[in-house]
Amino acid sequence: MTGFQDRDRLAELWYREIEVFRSARPESEKLWHAAVPHLPDGVPMLWMAKWPGPWPVFVKEAAGAHFTDVDGIDHVDLCLGDTGAMCGHAPPASVAAITKRLATGSTFMLPTEDAAVAAQLLTDRFGVPSWQFTLSATDANRSLIRYARHVTGRRRILVHDYCYHGSVDEAFATLDATGAVVERRGNIGAPVPPSETTAVVPFNDVEALEAVLRSGDVAAMLIEPALTNIGIVLPEEGYHDAVRELCSRYGVILIIDETHTISAGPGGMTTALGLSPDAVVVGKSIGGGIPAGAFGMSAEFAERARASLDLEDIDVGGVGGTLAGNALSLAGIRATLSEVLTDEAFASMTARATEWTVGVQSTIDEFSVPWQVTQLGARSEYSFRATAPRDGAEAAAADDFELQQYLHLHALNRGILITPFHNMALMCPTTSPDDIERHTIAFRDAVSSLFR
Ligand SMILES: Cc1ncc(COP(=O)(O)O)c(C=O)c1O
Secondary structure, rough: OOOOOOOOHHHHHHHHHHHHHHHHHHHHHHHHHHOOOHHHHHOOOOOHHHOOOOOOOOOOEEEEOOEEOOOOOOEOOHHHHHHHOOEEOOHHHHHHHHHHHOOOOOOOOOOHHHHHHHHHHHHHHHHHEEEEEEHHHHHHHHHHHHHHHHHHHOOOOEEEOOOOOOOOOHHOEEEEOOOOOEOOOOOOOOOOOHHHOOOEOOOOHHHHHHHHHHOEEEEEEEOOOOOOOOEOOOOOOHHHHHHHHHHOOOOOOEEOOOHHHHOOOOOOHHHHOOEEEEEEEEEEEHHHOOOOEEEEEEEHHHHHHHHHHHHHHOOOOOOOOOOOOOOHHHHHHHHHHHHHHHHHHHHHHHHHHHHHHHHHHHHHHHHHOEEEEEEEOEEEEEEEEOOOOOOHHHHHOOOOHHHHHHHHHHOOOOOOOOOOOOOOOOOOOOOOEEEEHHHHHHHHHHHHHHHO
């Protein structure tokens, strides 16, 4: 229930914005026509076709919180590559370290000095002492799932209903109306029915969690400490204490995926809430704009994993990747963690996210719209329901794709980019109060067009 019933009006507003887009973006249109014969839907990854509008916006260049497209239009970027550019585009310190490394050799299958320094920086933030590096958060999650199965001898991975952890097979499962584990809508080519590999519980549901863990066949619980991929769903008081206690009681490896929730602060929610996972995953932002992911393990888990592996077979065990842990990623992570994603940067990003949230809330209040907005440090998100959701299913029920597409296209036409998958805005260290004001004005205009 989105609280917006007048679909004729929505269609009329949508087509009006489509015309605005068409007339403003001829150069993007040309590039798109040239790309279509070579790329499905004219884009290098099909999900890029999900942006609102008849063709994608082609980027020319970017710096900090802004990018310019090939039609010369300046945008405030509140998507920031869905966190890949959370440092802002081309952060000078990361770019300097990365280009220096690139010019002196970028991949060797040998360590450089940066590796241990980067690992120490991650330990300082997230607590766990033992780190490995990948090219993506997806791969970090996959690696940990393998290690967890390997050391526990158990098969199932437990996730939250409506979670997202990258293209990890085990995580594309939801609960149906009867509480059974089924494939998530849109899952492409599942290798086996997900009920064979995956257990699913609603976020914030301790009773359901214990019922599943009691089965004794769960290797790992892979979670975001707050859901961020179905809108933001925050943990209730005591939820994480219960998760930790139950995982310990039933011998389950607790993996906290901080890829998005790092928005909560330099050490993500792990540090902000004082959590003690067995493993932590980070990715996207930590490379300062280049592919980089990492997973950290507690001393005990790292020791169990290492002790279970034979050196002779270590390269064919299913964890790794030729370019994983390459020198370029490590140089990027070291510079980004020490010079870009600093405490001061987080203070500024969080202040901007608060301004954004206040701006959205003021429009919701002014027009008495039955929507809500939730902030998690440097990111914030509105959804089409009156109260904050308690779990993923509640959040999913509030989805309204057409309404969302309209709001995103309306914003795009006013030079503001919002993450295409839901209504999330992310701040980078150089996002300014003027950037936020641009969104506040545009959002009020969009809501007024719908509800006046
Ligand atoms: C929580 C979380 N984990 C992992 C990933 C996967 O990141 P990547 O696509 O960079 O592998 C995502 C992507 O959105 C994510 O939100």
